[in-house]
Amino acid sequence: MCSCKKYLQLALGALFVLLQGVPQAGAYVDVLDLPARASPLALSSPLLGVARAGLRLVTVGQRGHILYSDDSGKHWQQAAVPVSADLSAVNFPSARQGWAVGNDGVVLHSSDAGATWHKQLDGRQIGALLVEHYGALARAEPGNPQWPLLAIEGQRLVEQGADKPLLDVWFANDNLGYVVGVFNLILRTEDGGQTWTPFQDRTDNPQGFHLNAIASTGDGLYIAGEQGLLLKWDDTRQRFVAVPTPYQGSFFGVLGKPGEVLAYGLRGNVWRSTDGGLSWIPLDSGLHISITAGIVDASGRYRLFTQGGQMLLSQGSGADMRLVREPVPLPVAGAVQAVNGVLVVVGNRGVQALPEE
Known part of the structure; x- marks a missing residue:
């Protein structure tokens, strides 16, 4: 069940969208x-x-x-x-x-020294990293039960998103x-x-x-x-x-x-x-x-x-x-x-x- 605070946030968000107007809406x-x-x-x-x-x-x-x-x-x-x-x-x-x-x-x-930055990694890649890493270990050591479980965890992260x-x-x-x-x-x-x-x-x-x-x-x-x-x-x-x-x-x-x-x-x-x-x-x-x-x-x-x-x-x-x-x-x-x-x-x-x- 949503709290009153959450309802208020949703209402304010809807009001903000209406005030912005459809012509001003841009692609996400x-x-x-x-x-x-x-x-x-x-x-x-x-x-x-x-x-x-x-x-x-x-x-x-x-x-x-x-x-x-x-x-x-x-x-x-x-x-x-x-x-x-x-x-x-x-x-x-x-x-x-x-x-x-x-x-x-x-x-x-x-x-x-922090003046400019570039992205090395993000959440869209992390799940796939786990799947690849622990999947390879599972194939190399088929008798080790922890590798498939960690690979499944990686797949769950992939499905959840970033x-x-x-x-x-x-x-x-x-x-x-x-x-x-x-x-x-x-x-x-x-x-x-x-x-x-x-x-x-x-x-x-x-x-x-x-x-x-x-x-x-x-x-x-x-x-x-x-x-x-x-x-x-x-x-x-x-x-x-x-x-x-x-x-x-x-x-x-x-x-x-x-x-x-x-x-x-x-x-x-x-x-x-x-x-x-x-x-x-x-x-x-x-x-x-x-x-x-x-x-x-x-x-x-x-x-x-x-x-x-x-x-x-x-x-x-x-x-x-x-x-x-x-x-x-x-x-x-x-x-x-x-x-x-x-x-x-x-x-x-x-x-x-x-x-x-």
């Missing part, structure tokens, strides 16, 4: 084929991810908007983007090479990287995104939970997911193995330094490990609101941000997190520190550089 163009429009409002529209590309800052968000700044967030220019799908995350392993991901399984690549949101991206260098998303969707490339290999069989996620974030902590590569799912790359076994945690809520991110890992998520939860994820202790954030972004700053301190705009700052190690201020009245979806030390956050009201402390 998929957001994967429609370049992002240049807009003076892009800077204040919802933005979900931000990263450094050398000295430059790059942020991504709704309707394919990508913007970049060469003065630590004071001024921004809009990039040329070939899609208008919503973008959720961006990562630059080096100053010029970067990747962005988002809705409809889109993967974008830039080789000029709607396969990718939620995060991480690259170790200009060649090796991963993209992760909903329902255990994970792909790996070893050639800078020219080809992608499905990695569903390389993750300990039998229930198919969403993979919300992927990040390196200096001595480990982790994936954070829903319902307490935490995975860590095992180089010997060549797979992401499950890391048992005492928390059953969703994790939205992982960050850390050699010898220390923090995982954060719903309702102010922060968990700390100093033994490579073998054991975890809860940290008292003093908050009951979701923590949605985090960074390790230039001084080696952790900064965690919430959907309410609060910021937690570590005192010494990550064991002591304190609420230091409410920097901006907006939910924070991503944060980065510019080369001059300025903190820049993004969220549903755009981008803002925080005052220096």
